[in-house]
Amino acid sequence: MPPAGVALALGPLLLLPLLPPTSAFFPNIWSLLAAPGSVTHQDLTEAAALNATLQLFLERPPPGRAPLRLEDFLGRTLLADDLFAAYFGPGAPARRFRAALGEVSRANAAQDFLPPARGDPDWHFDAERLGPGRARLAGALREALAAAQAGEQALARQRLGAALHALQQDFYSHSNWVELGQRRPHPHLLRPRQELSGLAREGDPTCADCAELSCPGNLLGSARLTSGYFGAYPAKPPGKCSHGGRFDQSSAQPPRGGINKDSTAPGFSPHHALHLQAARLALLASIQAFELLRSRLGDRGFSRLLAITPASSLSFVLDTTGSMGEEIHAAKSQARHIAEQRRGGPAEPAHYVLVPFHDPGFGPVFSTSDPDSFWQLLSEIQAVGGGDEPEMSLSALELALLHTPPLSDIFVFTDASPKDAYLTHRVEALAQERRCRVTFLVTADPSQARRRRQALSPLRFEPYEGVALASGGEVIFTTDQHIRDVAAMVGDSVADLVVLPLGPPGPEPGPLVFTVDGLLRGVTVRIHGAVRSFRIRSPAGLSQGQEEGQGPLGLTRRFGQFWVVSVSDPPQTGTWEIQVAAEGSPRVRVQARTELDFLFHFGIPLEDGPHPGLYPLTQPVAGLHTQLLVEVTGLPSSRRAGPPPLFSHVVLRGAPEGAELGRVRLEPRGAPERGLLVASLPPPLLSAAGPFSLELLGRDGGGRELHRAAPQPCLVVPVLLELSGPGGSLAPGSKAPLSLRIASFSGPRDLDLRTWVNSSFTLTSNLSRVHLEHNQSAWGRLWLEVPQSAAPRSVVVVTVAAMGREAGPVPPTHAFLRLLVLAPDPQDQLAVPAHSSGPVLTTASSTPPPSPLVTWGRAGGGPAGNPWWGTVGGVLLLLGLASW
Numbered sequence: 001m002p003p004a005g006v007a008l009a010l011g012p013l014l015l016l017p018l019l020p021p022t023s024a025f026f027p028n029i030w031s032l033l034a035a036p037g038s039v040t041h042q043d044l045t046e047a048a049a050l051n052a053t054l055q056l057f058l059e060r061p062p063p064g065r066a067p068l069r070l071e072d073f074l075g076r077t078l079l080a081d082d083l084f085a086a087y088f089g090p091g092a093p094a095r096r097f098r099a100a101l102g103e104v105s106r107a108n109a110a111q112d113f114l115p116p117a118r119g120d121p122d123w124h125f126d127a128e129r130l131g132p133g134r135a136r137l138a139g140a141l142r143e144a145l146a147a148a149q150a151g152e153q154a155l156a157r158q159r160l161g162a163a164l165h166a167l168q169q170d171f172y173s174h175s176n177w178v179e180l181g182q183r184r185p186h187p188h189l190l191r192p193r194q195e196l197s198g199l200a201r202e203g204d205p206t207c208a209d210c211a212e213l214s215c216p217g218n219l220l221g222s223a224r225l226t227s228g229y230f231g232a233y234p235a236k237p238p239g240k241c242s243h244g245g246r247f248d249q250s251s252a253q254p255p256r257g258g259i260n261k262d263s264t265a266p267g268f269s270p271h272h273a274l275h276l277q278a279a280r281l282a283l284l285a286s287i288q289a290f291e292l293l294r295s296r297l298g299d300r301g302f303s304r305l306l307a308i309t310p311a312s313s314l315s316f317v318l319d320t321t322g323s324m325g326e327e328i329h330a331a332k333s334q335a336r337h338i339a340e341q342r343r344g345g346p347a348e349p350a351h352y353v354l355v356p357f358h359d360p361g362f363g364p365v366f367s368t369s370d371p372d373s374f375w376q377l378l379s380e381i382q383a384v385g386g387g388d389e390p391e392m393s394l395s396a397l398e399l400a401l402l403h404t405p406p407l408s409d410i411f412v413f414t415d416a417s418p419k420d421a422y423l424t425h426r427v428e429a430l431a432q433e434r435r436c437r438v439t440f441l442v443t444a445d446p447s448q449a450r451r452r453r454q455a456l457s458p459l460r461f462e463p464y465e466g467v468a469l470a471s472g473g474e475v476i477f478t479t480d481q482h483i484r485d486v487a488a489m490v491g492d493s494v495a496d497l498v499v500l501p502l503g504p505p506g507p508e509p510g511p512l513v514f515t516v517d518g519l520l521r522g523v524t525v526r527i528h529g530a531v532r533s534f535r536i537r538s539p540a541g542l543s544q545g546q547e548e549g550q551g552p553l554g555l556t557r558r559f560g561q562f563w564v565v566s567v568s569d570p571p572q573t574g575t576w577e578i579q580v581a582a583e584g585s586p587r588v589r590v591q592a593r594t595e596l597d598f599l600f601h602f603g604i605p606l607e608d609g610p611h612p613g614l615y616p617l618t619q620p621v622a623g624l625h626t627q628l629l630v631e632v633t634g635l636p637s638s639r640r641a642g643p644p645p646l647f648s649h650v651v652l653r654g655a656p657e658g659a660e661l662g663r664v665r666l667e668p669r670g671a672p673e674r675g676l677l678v679a680s681l682p683p684p685l686l687s688a689a690g691p692f693s694l695e696l697l698g699r700d701g702g703g704r705e706l707h708r709a710a711p712q713p714c715l716v717v718p719v720l721l722e723l724s725g726p727g728g729s730l731a732p733g734s735k736a737p738l739s740l741r742i743a744s745f746s747g748p749r750d751l752d753l754r755t756w757v758n759s760s761f762t763l764t765s766n767l768s769r770v771h772l773e774h775n776q777s778a779w780g781r782l783w784l785e786v787p788q789s790a791a792p793r794s795v796v797v798v799t800v801a802a803m804g805r806e807a808g809p810v811p812p813t814h815a816f817l818r819l820l821v822l823a824p825d826p827q828d829q830l831a832v833p834a835h836s837s838g839p840v841l842t843t844a845s846s847t848p849p850p851s852p853l854v855t856w857g858r859a860g861g862g863p864a865g866n867p868w869w870g871t872v873g874g875v876l877l878l879l880g881l882a883s884w
Helices: 041-059 080-088 095-110 130-149 153-174 272-305 322-342 371-380 393-403 421-434 462-471 483-494
Strands: 314-319 352-357 366-368 409-414 437-442 474-477 497-499 512-516 521-537 543-545 554-559 562-567 574-593 597-606 613-617 626-633 646-654 660-665 667-669 676-681 691-699 705-709 719-724 735-744 749-756 762-765 769-772 776-785 795-804 813-820 854-856
Touching (some): 041 153, 095 626, 130 272, 314 322, 314 393, 322 371, 322 409, 322 483, 352 371, 409 483, 421 795, 462 474, 474 574, 483 562, 543 554, 626 646, 660 676, 735 769, 749 762
Parallel strands (some): 314 409, 437 474
Antiparallel strands (some): 352 366, 521 543, 521 574, 597 626, 626 676, 646 691, 667 676, 691 705, 719 735, 735 776, 749 795, 776 854
């Protein structure tokens, strides 16, 4: 650890100009402020996480590599990709790490948008609710710790985001801690047993009247700690301070003005001049929170929490009926191959999940980060009983999705169709929400009957096709004879491979084409189906067919009706062609290794909340003008010579046919090395029914064409479905209120609502069907009963689906909510790093959602956002906290 009291500033502090009001979006992914030079919640979250990660890397040298040196990071921008390259080696992808930080950041921003948090002063340290605010903060941290210890990393990141929202900006910018001359974070904010002394009393006047936008001297001369009131609830007492700014109704009531330091703009923040001081303390406090979690979780648990690894997780869903002997042996061989080949290296899977199934049973879930334990369990599985289809395959896959970390691979081994095909849409939505890729390895001929001599529909495997398409995976039909070899070939997908977009060369039928750029290696073409012949042609005119062995382009291998062509490195850049002659529709997939990839999210700008910002969307909603946010990963370091690759457009293509639906220009935002791009997607572009894929177009450093496609297709959902729960954890034996909002922005809708929850829980709702007109919303309430027998640190998943009453091609809209069961334990004490002194985390109370009602409203506000402060583009890095 660096010596106590040492603060190191790495890189300049960049103040970037405000974008013009005509821009529909500002460069922060979930921008909460609209003022130049302001620091946002995401900036602080990512800066603190990068600090904690670098600290971890400095203290734990990588196996087989030289230790990192702090001086190598001085005076330069700190980037996640550079950190990973320095620690794990060149080319190590930081995509999952950056995605995990995005989860924390979006959960952080959601406190300003979602009920019940947006209007609750306890979540924002408003209205002099400093004691209750501290309880909420400590409760959220305790829940994050418990969820991480239970292996529920996604839920842990959500609770961590909620805690950081209060700890980061809200305490330090909403209270007068900075105005009291404090230069360190509050020493008792994470220690609920320590009294928050010196608080302003109920009748104490705290502010003088200020009729100007800027109010630097409106605090009265008291040395007591206070915070401003916001809006009409709770009402501001006489003499008390307001939050202030254009969104605060209370600031018009005497004493006028306010004290918030949310931004550098007087129109939003009357104490704008102290914004950067508040941000510095918020950053220090956030680093303290990360170090607190690391001290309790240990380095391995902390790394799992933030996905500090270039490797994905690996999940198997395994049919264990008597006919599955060869498939089980193939799964065992593949698991052992992956574990042994990558053991001890950066590509070793970070987590393993196994879910068996048969008929009528499925489960239980086995989850571990220990490859030896996983192999031991897998080796004990035997094929017994059964043998007839269908089976409970989708139920088992749903379990695997619920327990598999995002951005992971899931392999389903079966020779049967699903008995539970009614789960298809729900599993598709869950796969997209988790962004997990599902590959089905099916040892059956879909055109023939199975061991029972009954007629079986050749369409019985269509649910697998739907899930594979939604998740970016595939369905591969093979035989017992070839399953091991095919599994070995497909198992290479657990590496960070990108799927190259395929398309026809023009409007006329012809060969499939794909583009190879200079950043690709390990290009592999996979073809399977009733193939008579195929030929692959390079840009130079060299070609290779289905003949096995080494050819002019690479190595061709065949396993039954499954061909793999491994193109020799380095592949020629340019446009390649694939011509296939087959019965039916052959499957063609082109994959490659590359550092350059991207993450993406959707959102809509809002101005009617406590802060202007971008409301996050899981999928685009019909009728809403949507913003696409792209975060390019694996960009070359700024220290490398030559121009970087640049993406200029995003193309929307119908999936799976690939027809172009439209293209939109991508606009860069912030520091170029950050890789942030935005595009505005108008409603007409998102009007097509069915899934669509995203493809980025651009040029590499040499000016050659550059193509990247999103791993999973997207879907325009017909309605906005918002499901939120209590602000804290659930106690065994309790009854928790949940809030449901459904809104339509594209015309009248008649909808049925259905709900699901874990089997031992009870869920009731007061809203089962609804009619919505254009721009109309409906609110509902659900009650979740937690059984007394619910295990502490268990997670309950609530699912709501909204489906049209008339049959049509549009699938239901789903919302998923994960909640933690955690018994109250006020005696729970967290170990803390050496520079701190033992905060105690307690549970937090909850706030009920609003009563059911139907309201009219517009689709969203006007443009809002803010410029980037340099978290990763010109970062303020602070190491070595002073003793508290």
